[in-house]
Amino acid sequence: MRAYLSARAEGAHARVALKRVFKMETSNDKLERRLYSHDLAPLPKEMDVIFKTMPDQVVRPKYTEEVTQVVIKAASQNKPIVPRGAGTWGLGGSVPVKGGISVDMTGMNKILEIDETNLIVTAQSGITWKALADALDAKGYFLPCYPSSAPSATLGGWIGTGGTGIGAYKYGTAGDIVRDMVVVLPNGAAVHTGDRYVPQNGGGPNLNWLFIGSEGILGIVAEVTFKILPKPEVLRPLSYSFDHLSKFIPALKKLTRTEVTPMHIMFSDKLHFDYLRAIGKHAPEVGCMVTCTLTGSMESVDREEKLLDDIMTSAGGKKEPKELAEHEWAERNYEFRVRELGVGAIPGEILVPIDRFGAVLEGTEKLIGQLKLKAPIIGTVADRNTVMLMPYYLTDEHKLVASTAAMGFAKRLGDLAFENGGRPVGLGIFFAGNLAKYRGKEGAALIRTIKDAIDPQGIMNPGKTIETGTRFGISIPAFLMNFGMHMMGSMKRILPRDKIGERELAKLKK
Numbered sequence: 001m002r003a004y005l006s007a008r009a010e011g012a013h014a015r016v017a018l019k020r021v022f023k024m025e026t027s028n029d030k031l032e033r034r035l036y037s038h039d040l041a042p043l044p045k046e047m048d049v050i051f052k053t054m055p056d057q058v059v060r061p062k063y064t065e066e067v068t069q070v071v072i073k074a075a076s077q078n079k080p081i082v083p084r085g086a087g088t089w090g091l092g093g094s095v096p097v098k099g100g101i102s103v104d105m106t107g108m109n110k111i112l113e114i115d116e117t118n119l120i121v122t123a124q125s126g127i128t129w130k131a132l133a134d135a136l137d138a139k140g141y142f143l144p145c146y147p148s149s150a151p152s153a154t155l156g157g158w159i160g161t162g163g164t165g166i167g168a169y170k171y172g173t174a175g176d177i178v179r180d181m182v183v184v185l186p187n188g189a190a191v192h193t194g195d196r197y198v199p200q201n202g203g204g205p206n207l208n209w210l211f212i213g214s215e216g217i218l219g220i221v222a223e224v225t226f227k228i229l230p231k232p233e234v235l236r237p238l239s240y241s242f243d244h245l246s247k248f249i250p251a252l253k254k255l256t257r258t259e260v261t262p263m264h265i266m267f268s269d270k271l272h273f274d275y276l277r278a279i280g281k282h283a284p285e286v287g288c289m290v291t292c293t294l295t296g297s298m299e300s301v302d303r304e305e306k307l308l309d310d311i312m313t314s315a316g317g318k319k320e321p322k323e324l325a326e327h328e329w330a331e332r333n334y335e336f337r338v339r340e341l342g343v344g345a346i347p348g349e350i351l352v353p354i355d356r357f358g359a360v361l362e363g364t365e366k367l368i369g370q371l372k373l374k375a376p377i378i379g380t381v382a383d384r385n386t387v388m389l390m391p392y393y394l395t396d397e398h399k400l401v402a403s404t405a406a407m408g409f410a411k412r413l414g415d416l417a418f419e420n421g422g423r424p425v426g427l428g429i430f431f432a433g434n435l436a437k438y439r440g441k442e443g444a445a446l447i448r449t450i451k452d453a454i455d456p457q458g459i460m461n462p463g464k465t466i467e468t469g470t471r472f473g474i475s476i477p478a479f480l481m482n483f484g485m486h487m488m489g490s491m492k493r494i495l496p497r498d499k500i501g502e503r504e505l506a507k508l509k510k
Ligand SMILES: Cc1cc2nc3c(=O)[nH]c(=O)nc-3n(C[C@H](O)[C@H](O)[C@H](O)COP(=O)(O)OP(=O)(O)OC[C@H]3O[C@@H](n4cnc5c(N)ncnc54)[C@H](O)[C@@H]3O)c2cc1C
Pocket: 039, 040, 082, 083, 084, 085, 086, 087, 088, 089, 090, 092, 093, 094, 105, 125, 126, 146, 147, 148, 149, 152, 153, 154, 155, 156, 157, 158, 159, 160, 161, 162, 163, 164, 165, 166, 215, 216, 217, 219, 220, 221, 222, 333, 334, 335, 336, 461
């Protein structure tokens, strides 16, 4: 504890000294600003009529104090502030809807302290999950969870989206390992949301969860403190193939009732591997493959492996060689390699209860057929109750028709999840209309009240999550947004089939 306080004090002195030397990186350059006008899923330029996606300025702070300065200045000028990590999310969370200041957090990429005695790490929020995991690994520690986009996604970005990821089945998600954060509020105050040593704050509301999944609309996460683990003695991926993804479902239902607790369970269908082979990658020829990664002592992992083998093989699964399982694990961060074809891979992402996995899988396959798509289905098991399905398809997302049709696909996939007691993942710009579906009318109203209380000027990432804002300052009503999205799905049904990737797949068959 003392070590932390003195490290912070030294850090503070160093910051003051450094600030005298450096000025915060700021850019008004048009080309650079253009880079900040999109995220993983670029919007076609025609959308500029509705949204001002180009920020007026980009700033790259290096210290929490600089974030505070930016926010205070923006508030005094009533300018929108858009927190941005690596921009790897696809729902527009880090894309401005009415210009303003894009706050690129990737310059805040330092680890502030690894407290080896108390198993706690504190880092600036712009560091990538992989950089943090690698640094911990080098010292014999283990970051229990991270998104599969870990090589580029930032701590603040995944905390902002509140997603599920690698390690979730055993260790939970980012929110489960966060002890404390420093968040810069829209009035410039930097507040601690939890307590680095006391899990539930010791008393009073723990504010961590208020900001986790808030998509950057309540404040900018500047620093994060996580609990960490000693590196497990063994980390062992095991892969099993099935004729079809549906065949894995009985095995999964059995698995969730046993003591076997892999840190991660991921699956991919045949088409996913076909695409990989079509672009020249090493990939198995299987109906579907499930990879479960066990962690623990040698003895416990050996025992779990035996039980897992039994569960999977008695459901018709075939155990694949160790080398293949290790290859799958090494590829866990690169699901969208097929983008090497030079096209966009549009993912839809839904979370559904395990008892509806079969029905949703069937529904997803039907939807893919109706919308004339060729869409591989990949996913993970989020925990003992929930499965995450992520079908994706290839398209040229810069084209207006293709891009709007993609939203239609995501909308219908989301509806399928709702019908089955689940939900699509994330709100961002286009799915803000779902907020009341998630939380109910009163719940959505409460979230708006919280937003208004914290951000009375409405400058922090406006036009997202609780509303779909426009460049004109007015919002698109939720019913209109939902109707529009539904119609985009209808349009996709009428449009000719997207042929991207077919040539490569055809070559494969010869
Ligand atoms: C290959 C690939 C794999 C992926 N795998 C996963 C996965 O396993 N699990 C998953 O959940 N998602 C996944 N994603 C989606 C995405 O990568 C994650 O949501 C990621 O964590 C976003 O991080 P980012 O730094 O890119 O954030 P951005 O895309 O820049 O921002 C995301 C949101 O967070 C807000 N934000 C960013 N930084 C801050 C901050 N410091 N303070 C406050 N708000 C902030 C932004 O305003 C925005 O609303 C994947 C994407 C790709 C391309």
